[in-house]
Amino acid sequence: MMSWLNRNRSKCREFRMQLEDAASAASGSKEVQELLARLPSSHKEHAAGCADCRAAAENILETRTLLTELPSYAGVAGPWFAPRVMAAISARRAAVGRTADTWTFLPKLAARVTWASAIALLLASGWLYQTPASTSAKPAVVTDITGEPLVYSTTPANNDEVLVSLSERAR
Amino acid sequence: MARVPKVEPLGPPSSPGGAKPSGAKAPGAVDDRELVRRAQHEDQEAFEELVRRHQHRVFAVAGGILRRREDVEDIAQQVFVKAYFSLKRFDQRAAFSTWLYKITVNECWDLLRKKKVRPLVYESDLSEEQARQVLSAEEKGGGGPDISDRLEARERIERLLDGLDERDRLMLILKEVEGFAVEEIAEVLELNANTVKVRLFRARRRIVNKVRKRGE
Numbered sequence: 001m002m003s004w005l006n007r008n009r010s011k012c013r014e015f016r017m018q019l020e021d022a023a024s025a026a027s028g029s030k031e032v033q034e035l036l037a038r039l040p041s042s043h044k045e046h047a048a049g050c051a052d053c054r055a056a057a058e059n060i061l062e063t064r065t066l067l068t069e070l071p072s073y074a075g076v077a078g079p080w081f082a083p084r085v086m087a088a089i090s091a092r093r094a095a096v097g098r099t100a101d102t103w104t105f106l107p108k109l110a111a112r113v114t115w116a117s118a119i120a121l122l123l124a125s126g127w128l129y130q131t132p133a134s135t136s137a138k139p140a141v142v143t144d145i146t147g148e149p150l151v152y153s154t155t156p157a158n159n160d161e162v163l164v165s166l167s168e169r170a171r
Numbered sequence: 172m173a174r175v176p177k178v179e180p181l182g183p184p185s186s187p188g189g190a191k192p193s194g195a196k197a198p199g200a201v202d203d204r205e206l207v208r209r210a211q212h213e214d215q216e217a218f219e220e221l222v223r224r225h226q227h228r229v230f231a232v233a234g235g236i237l238r239r240r241e242d243v244e245d246i247a248q249q250v251f252v253k254a255y256f257s258l259k260r261f262d263q264r265a266a267f268s269t270w271l272y273k274i275t276v277n278e279c280w281d282l283l284r285k286k287k288v289r290p291l292v293y294e295s296d297l298s299e300e301q302a303r304q305v306l307s308a309e310e311k312g313g314g315g316p317d318i319s320d321r322l323e324a325r326e327r328i329e330r331l332l333d334g335l336d337e338r339d340r341l342m343l344i345l346k347e348v349e350g351f352a353v354e355e356i357a358e359v360l361e362l363n364a365n366t367v368k369v370r371l372f373r374a375r376r377r378i379v380n381k382v383r384k385r386g387e
């Protein structure tokens with residue numbers, strides 16, 4: 001049973017493939033019989049016994065009739081089209097050319113900019129080298145919570161401190 | 172219905188009865204590879220020739236996705252401009268047409284993503300020129316339904332197609348409206364030809380079922 005079904009299915013598939021070719025060859029056919037006449041006799045016999053395949057042939061003719069209402073766009077292209085395309089290409093090339101021109105100055109300018117920046121860098125580094133170091137940075141003073149410095153300055157604040165330090169040294 | 176003849180020898184012509192575009196390759200004319208090679212060396216005339224050769228199919232693919240004339244024209248121009256500026260990177264391992272269709276499909280889907288709208292065409296979206304086209308076709312045909320009926324019918328079909336997956340919709344339009352061969356559709360969408368056939372079959376079945384359900 002299964003093998004009979006499979007054989008029938010493959011026959012249907014084969015028939016439809018052939019039918020499409022027959023339909024392409026007979027583009028003016030109005031009757032199913034005209035289409036079937038272009039098929040080998042084995043396929044004709046198959047069509048006689050297979051309602052689905054006959055329906056496939058009818059569908060081809062029916063959709064063909066239906067779609068004749070739609071306009072073809074192939075005919076829209078006329079002799080005006082090629083010059084229009086070429087004009088569009090020329091316009092695009094000109095636009096691309098203009099953009100390229102805008103950027104062509106850059107390589108010329110780039111050499112000058114390189115020289116100028118090299119000279120500027122040389123002068124700046126020479127000036128920096130010759131300039132003496134300015135005021136040295138003050139050491140940071142660490143303070144306690146009250147704001148009193150934790151590290152006392154080594155320089156005496158007044159004469160009494162000088163005397164105290166001398167007496168300590170004498171000891 | 173305008174069918175677009177193939178521009179490269181990919182197989183049998185998909186539309187033998189179709190009108191030949193002005194730029195279609197004449198027998199003995201320079202092939203695409205040579206034109207591409209020349210265009211890669213800044214030969215503008217060679218590129219213009221490539222545009223003339225492929226414009227109809229680029230319009231067809233873009234039209235299949237976008238379904239709005241204004242968008243189709245803009246995208247087609249964008250596709251060729253992009254192709255021109257990317258041409259030096261194109262190594263000719265694939266056909267020029269394949270490469271061009273890929274750009275077209277990508278540009279169209281990018282546009283749709285940006286717009287975030289479904290490519291529906293309603294009566295109000297049709298430009299005056301499109302309405303005039305329909306009208307002139309009407310006059311040529313003599314009699315037939317009223318222009319508003321036709322626009323209505325078109326709108327109804329667009330709504331039906333809108334229920335399909337984007338790719339299936341494009342496949343169906345390329346096949347039935349623009350006259351592409353299955354192999355060409357496979358090339359545009361980078362799919363296997365058998366996959367295209369199967370998907371076309373399913374898309375048709377869905378459309379017909381919808382029509383029957385609505386009793387149209």
